[in-house]
Amino acid sequence: MSLTNPSEEQLNATDILELVQQEKTATLSHLVSSVVHEINNPLGCIAGNITYIKDYVKDLLNLIELYQEHYPDPVSEIADEIDAIDLEYLTEDVPKLLSAMENGAERLHQISNALRTFGRFESDRQVLFNIHDGIDSVLLMLKSRFKGTKIRSPIEVIKNYGDIPEINCYPGHFNQALSYLINYSVNALDEKAKAQPSNPEFKPTITIKTSLTSDSVILSIQDNSLGIPENDQNTIFEALLITKPVEQGTGIGLSVSRQIIEERHQGTIKCQSVLGIGTEFIIELPRSSDS
Structure with missing residues (x-):
């Protein structure tokens, strides 16, 4: 004859559902907090540096433009390299790529904030x-x-x-x-x-x-x-x-x-x-x- 815990015997479907829900809530709370923490560290690095990268690239592109203005006829080796890397396309595309990266970082920031807001499981108050x-x-x-x-x-x-x-x-x-x-x-x-x-x-x-x-x-x-x-x-x-x-x-x-x-x-x-x-x-x- 198997023994049954009386307290379990008295639980109805609603009680069981509530216990399961409480356990799931606690687990999800810890999981969300961990995910947010892990996201925020690399995200802070990316978001904090991308502004500087944009400024550096802008300065370099301005410098290249000055060189082209004052030295319109570069030596053949430089001219060949300009053609090889498609400099005109590169100077147009790099700022677009950096803007896309900045938008991606902002999107991650929004998701991180949403996770933090969604996962606020204050169980005691x-x-x-x-x-x-x-x-x-x-x-x-x-x-x-x-x-x-x-x-x-x-x-x-x-x-x-x-x-x-x-x-x-x-x-x-x-x-x-x-x-x-x-x-x-x-x-x-x-x-x-x-x-x-x-x-x-x-x-x-x-x-x-x-x-x-x-x-x-x-x-x-x-x-x-x-x-x-x-x-x-x-x-x-x-x-x-x-x-x-x-x-x-x-x-x-x-x-x-x-x-x-x-x-x-x-x-x-x-x-x-x-x-x-x-x-x-x-x-x-x-x-x-x-x-």
Whole structure:
């Protein structure tokens, strides 16, 4: 006869889900912090030196131009080398390459900041947080999902941010809830594209809005997917409800999002959907006492 731990025996599905989520959150927090740290060291070196390199190259190109102006007829050996390296093309292309490198470094800097914002998993206390920063970081992390595929054109993300205050929040968990909701919208848009492969007028769109009431901050995530049947709208946030095909994962993201919003942040989340029109997730979060 095998012995069973009574504490495990008493755990229900929601308790197990929460424990798994806490462990995953802690692991992801450490991973993100490590990645950001490793990125920032070489990135700081590149970003800190590229300005100097641009100035040095500019000076060298100016010097070459002066030589060409004052010595228009170089010896044959130099003339041959100018032809061999295609000096005219080189002087035009090098500044472009340096600008591209500078843009790449800035892009990495944005990703690093987004990772740091996305990965803020303060488990023991709430902090004041600008949820617009959280939304932007999530959108940047999910950017590859918005690209066009074989079945649909690129997803247009429309941001309509209102003038809202910072809120007391667990930023990392809140960002995680957002990522699940936005991922759900992307999957729903993919499903519509599969269902309507011959509809050239379908332009997949996700619209994110924020606004303010007297006591709440409102966040809306709306897509133009096929929509959700009314009966499913009432159960879509239930724990362990499978919301997508097996090959796409467990589909518990919406349940985790509800837990994060309602249980961890004392907010509310609801789903509004019209078949053939799309789905909207509406989140209400309490304003902080000093806002």
